[in-house]
Amino acid sequence: AQSVTQPDIHITVSEGASLELRCNYSYGATPYLFWYVQSPGQGLQLLLKYFSGDTLVQGIKGFEAEFKRSQSSFNLRKPSVHWSDAAEYFCAVGGDKLIFGTGTRLQVFP
């Protein structure tokens, strides 16, 4: 069965620190992988996506993610977090539909 696991429910970092949000997936074929961000009371904004090719994907707002087929992972990273990055982050795997992980809430301390 297709599924996405985000093991960290809540992460707290200091502003300026580096960030890595974990995502593991289970999918029968080569997956399409996505990271979305949701600010409080807002919709879902696409940060980046992976379909094929280079396994290191650059996204908006300084985010990047690396696809590792051997580990079934697609972790999201940012070298220096800003206070405005505080939000809920969702990893998703897709084909004919998107299957979401349960989300990771990021809190940023000044």
Place this chain on the structure above:
Amino acid sequence: DTAVSQTPKYLVTQMGNDKSIKCEQNLGHDTMYWYKQDSKKFLKIMFSYNNKELIINETVPNRFSPKSPDKAHLNLHINSLELGDSAVYFCASSQAGYGYTFGSGTRLTVV
């Protein structure tokens, strides 16, 4: 110009009422979706339409009925609303799965 627009943004209604949420996309995508986000932020697909044809119908109560008059529009009608229907409903569209664009959501509160 909003790519995927939903109306209304907020909906407060009493149990037992019937309500509709409308969605329109101007991206020219063939496929549209309804997702439900519950109080724990979990997002789950409800329905998917491809060029007006229903292709995905997850385990959703019969009280929920989608309708797609054309490929740019997907509406969601809910009969006999229950407290458990309170959630945020997101409309989305995609072209062959190459990225999904979401609307800003409709927050439904049933009292």
